[in-house]
Amino acid sequence: MRNSGVSSDGFTFPLVIKACTSMGDSKLCKAIHGHVLVSGYQFNLHVRNDLINGYGKMGLMEDALKVFDKMSYRNHVTWNTMFSGFAHNFDCDGAVKMFRLMERKGLEPHLLTWTSFISVHKRCGLHDRVIELFRESRGKMNCSTGEVIAVVLSSCAELDKFQMAKEIHGYVISGGFQDYMFVQNSLISVYGKNGNIEEARSLFMEIKVKNLVSWNALISSFADAGFCDEAQEIFSQLVNLDDQKLRPNVVSFSAVIGGFAAKQRENECFEVFREMLLSRVHPNSVTIASLLSLCAEVVALGIGKEIHGYSIRALMDKNILVGNGLVNMYTKCGDVMDGCSVFDRMEDRDLISWNSMIAGYGMHGRASEALTTFREMVKLGPKPDVVTFVAVLSACSHAGLVTEGRKLFDQMSNEFMISPNMEHYSCIVDLLGRAGLLQEAYELIKKMPFEPDECVWGALLNACRIHKNTDIAEVIKSRLNLESEMTGTYMCLSNIYASHGRWEDAAKVRVAAKTRGLRKIPGQSRIEVKKKSYIFSSGNSFQSGLDEVYETLDDLGARMEAEGFVPDKSFVLQDVGDEEKKEILNGHSEKLAIAFGHANIPPNFPIRVTKNLRVCGDCHNWTKIFTKVTKREVIVRDGRRFHHFKDGLCSCRDYW
């Protein structure tokens, strides 16, 4: 057009600017801006609004502001476009400043102003503010838009405000928004997050023309509610539609993968991931984070490392979600050093990054590193939250740092203004209890501002077991909630009796638990051999390779006995299958308990494991299972904790 000598006008420029914006070509946009300046259209309102829009969408808010500042005449679209720019750039402060400026100028916000202004709060995660602003806007405008309703419903879902969502659903119907697809999609999602999948499904059926978001909302509703097979079924329906406009995207795949990951169904999870790659749908940070979280839960270090490699090749390793997932995966798979090096290399760290690293150090018994990281976080990082304190307190508890733990517990409420919850009390009781300060722990429980739960009593009970105190154990027994489903507490009590040779009392507690139909969920162990994960648990038939495990255990047991090791029999084996009972009789399982359970491994105890075997996970009774064996070091996992044995010395206090 320009080559043929036709000049642009106030209609041409907006179209070209829009094209630049959709290509994300900011250089070209600036060049067009130059043409605007020399061709006399710099005062055209439409052109200027489009320039503001383009710069805002391309992340150049400074350029957008320059255009805005130079304008002597602005209309409501100008203001709305600025708010939209702040929203796209997650700049809530900028939007708030602009809103105040607007008020100072005596301008009333339009419906679309409210939409953008509310949206920026949602994008910045300020969901409470979204709801406040929604009320304010409805009060002032006496109406709303479907777009705002979609945003507010999504914030309700984030805040678990399902009652409010229902009220807004009422407003949707009375206000005539019920046929608006964006609102319908949002409603599916909020009902789905509340676990009301039938309502989500019927809302979905009511949508006449469904888009991909509608499908994804339904798939994730089922996946979130734990119905991953149904989620996959809906996903297949979507695939079978064979509609060019409705091809599953990264969100659809990630929802199904996330559903299987949450259920620790790794086979299905990786199968869907493979399908995703074959369909040439590119995974993003959310997909990778789901897979890493699965690897962490099922202790699949090999696959976790492959995913780490994939994320590097896909240039995603700098992403904060991926980084957090890697720190979590490495530390939970027993590789605290690799977790640490990922953390050190992260360019941005959020609350979750810091919490994951502190918890990672804590579960490996590296309390001093956990505390150093915590202090560093206080100095440079985000404000510690409830999870941070669970991590530091349990780190102290694991390492027996009583003074530090007490100090942190006080600081938590006095300096950080975080009131301790049940988990924090469990940690501090565990800390004091393990240190033998049973009376102090008991006094603390009595002073708790709310009713202690089974975890708190369980921590004290466990301390009674360690320090062979039956007096306090008896008191706890009377305080235990009889409706409790915490079978672990009963089993601990039973073990205390057993350790004192009070076999009848031990049996009574067990019978009491059994008559109420309480059964301990069997502990499960996992072993990763050649990138394949094997699961075994007591009472179940084992997969192949068990002979090798027993061979190793026999070897360990024999060596321990040869070193003059005396087994700690304070635990009794319970809820075992017939096969295990036979093994207990022939002494096999006792060796297992010795090897993994409660060993005072003597100094310089030679640890040799055949055929590079790696076993991980936990069994309730035979709690400690090897996770990683190198020439000089053995890492053992006990629930969420890790114990490092090096040259016969263990970093865990229990083994001193």
Add this chain to the structure above:
DNA sequence: GCGACCGTCG
């Protein structure tokens, strides 16, 4: 005769 600003899902 033509335009600008808002939104839902992992």
